[in-house]
Amino acid sequence: PVARTQVIKKLWDYIKANGLQDAANKRAINADDKLKPVFGKDQVTMFELAGIVGRHLS
Numbered sequence: 001p002v003a004r005t006q007v008i009k010k011l012w013d014y015i016k017a018n019g020l021q022d023a024a025n026k027r028a029i030n031a032d033d034k035l036k037p038v039f040g041k042d043q044v045t046m047f048e049l050a051g052i053v054g055r056h057l058s
């Protein structure tokens with residue numbers, strides 16, 4: 001099993017590599033086609049991210 005912190009780190013690497021952090025609001029992450037099914041919506045905040053990851057890991 002992979003630790004939640006590692007999943008979040010890898011997710012942030014993906015977000016940064018693909019320029020998904022919102023330019024106007026750096027706390028927001030814009031979902032691409034791969035992340036929309038994971039997030040369940042077009043945009044999430046960095047604060048929502050841990051909860052979303054937790055739902056998928058439990």
